[in-house]
Amino acid sequence: MQPTTDQRQYRPDSISWLSAELREEVQFVDDPELKGRIYQWLRDVSELPGGDVLDIVDHHLSTVREKPDDEEGMGEFAMRRVDGDGTDNFPDSCEGCPHYGTRCPVFVDPVERRRRREQLQLEHTDADTSDKRRAYRRYAEEVGCHQITGALSDHVEQYQQLQERGLDLLEESDVTIGFTDEADEGARVEAEATQEGR
Numbered sequence: 001m002q003p004t005t006d007q008r009q010y011r012p013d014s015i016s017w018l019s020a021e022l023r024e025e026v027q028f029v030d031d032p033e034l035k036g037r038i039y040q041w042l043r044d045v046s047e048l049p050g051g052d053v054l055d056i057v058d059h060h061l062s063t064v065r066e067k068p069d070d071e072e073g074m075g076e077f078a079m080r081r082v083d084g085d086g087t088d089n090f091p092d093s094c095e096g097c098p099h100y101g102t103r104c105p106v107f108v109d110p111v112e113r114r115r116r117r118e119q120l121q122l123e124h125t126d127a128d129t130s131d132k133r134r135a136y137r138r139y140a141e142e143v144g145c146h147q148i149t150g151a152l153s154d155h156v157e158q159y160q161q162l163q164e165r166g167l168d169l170l171e172e173s174d175v176t177i178g179f180t181d182e183a184d185e186g187a188r189v190e191a192e193a194t195q196e197g198r
Helices: 005-009 015-028 032-046 053-065 110-123 129-143 146-177 182-196
Strands: none
Touching (some): 015 032, 015 146
């Protein structure tokens, strides 16, 4: 039987589950240094660019297309040859791509490409994050976009680092608070009830 979205979202190795646990536990932590590291971790998690693969890919693509020296912050690279050799119409980070200086398949028809990415999202709604990433990698290979592949790789690395830090913080806070095994679950529930009763 396939796990539900909620079961996947709150499994013990997910960022969502870790966030919920640490938000709950931080109120019982007396060590100011540990408390500060937990709050910093929660801030870092809140700054992740979107929670789903489509959001991550689209966020990255929109930042790739922005012109960094545009004072109004509204300028975008054309991502197609307008005149000359066309390389001025592409960001430097796209150099090396076979489409560099000609026509970017991701941006040539942005509405159609967005629809394809949304279709991927719908097709993989109940899939886990790794299946979604695989689907987007296949899409990136089809259109020849190393930017999408890079965005996914960066996300995996950032996610894993946050996950490891979060698990370490949870373990440290459990030890500090005294919730270290199943026998202490009753103490946790009692402490939470006391906290809510204030």
